Amino acid sequence: MPNRVALYPGSFDPITLGHMDLIKRAARIFPRLIVAVATNNAKSCLFSVEERLDMLRSHTRDWPNVEVAHFSGLTVDFAREVGAVAIIRGLRVISDFEFELSMAINNEKLNPNIDTVLLTPSEPYLYLSSGLVKELASYGGPVSHYVTPEVETLLRERLG
Numbered sequence: 001m002p003n004r005v006a007l008y009p010g011s012f013d014p015i016t017l018g019h020m021d022l023i024k025r026a027a028r029i030f031p032r033l034i035v036a037v038a039t040n041n042a043k044s045c046l047f048s049v050e051e052r053l054d055m056l057r058s059h060t061r062d063w064p065n066v067e068v069a070h071f072s073g074l075t076v077d078f079a080r081e082v083g084a085v086a087i088i089r090g091l092r093v094i095s096d097f098e099f100e101l102s103m104a105i106n107n108e109k110l111n112p113n114i115d116t117v118l119l120t121p122s123e124p125y126l127y128l129s130s131g132l133v134k135e136l137a138s139y140g141g142p143v144s145h146y147v148t149p150e151v152e153t154l155l156r157e158r159l160g
Contacts, residue, residue, distance in 0.1 A: 006030035006117065007079045008088040009038045009071070013045040014151045015055045016133055018090065018125030023059075025119055026088045027066050034082055035060060039072035046134055046158060053131050055151060062092040091118040092126050134159075 008026055012019060012035075017053050027033045037052045039121040042083050047055070049070055053067055060066040079087050087107060104116035121128070124145070141159040 001156050004030050004086070005031065005032045005034065005082060005084045006086040006088050007075070007082060007084040008033060008035045009075045009078070009115045011040055011043055011045060011130065012037055012052045012056060013047050013132065014052070014128050014145050014147060014155060015059055016125070016128055016130055017123050018146075019149070021024065021060060021122050021125055022088065022090050022119050027063050028066040030086065032067070033088070034069050036069040036078065036093070036158050038075065039070070047154070058150065059148065074110070076110045078087070080111055080115060084114060086115045086117045088117050091120050091126070095109060128141060
C-alpha cells in the first residue's frame with residue numbers, strides 16, 4: 001500500500017511540542033500525513049482557525065509528506081474524503097483511554113475501512129495539553145518547555 005494516508009485531527013489551540021512529537025512520529029509511519037484543524041463548536045478557542053493553520057504550516061514546512069487542512073463535521077467523514085486509512089490519536093494518560101476507545105469504536109461503526117492508531121507521546125509530553133499551556137501562559141507562567149518560541153510569542157501577545 002504505497003499511498004497510505006493518515007489523518008491527525010485536533011484543535012491545535014495552540015500547537016504544542018506534544019503535537020509536534022506525534023506529527024513527527026506519525027509522519028515516519030505513514031507516507032502521507034494530513035494534520036487537520038477541526039472546528040469544534042463545544043470548544044472555545046484562543047486562536048482562529050486560520051491562525052492555527054498558519055502555526056501548523058510553519059511548524060511542519062520541512063516535512064514534505066505532511067499536509068495541513070481544516071474541516072468541520074465528523075472526523076471519520078473527512079478521513080474518507082481525503083482517502084485516509086487511519087486516524088491518528090494521542091493517548092497521553094490512562095484517563096484518555098476510555099474517551100479514545102469510545103471514539104475508535106464509533107468511528108469503526110461509521111467506517112470499518114478506517115483504523116484508529118493510538119500513539120503515546122514521548123515521556124516529557126505525557127501530561128501536556130493545549131489547555132494547560134493556555135492556563136500557564138494566562139498567568140504569565142513559563143511555557144517554553146511546552147511550545148516553540150514562535151508559539152510562545154503568539155501566546156504572550158494574545159494573552160498580554
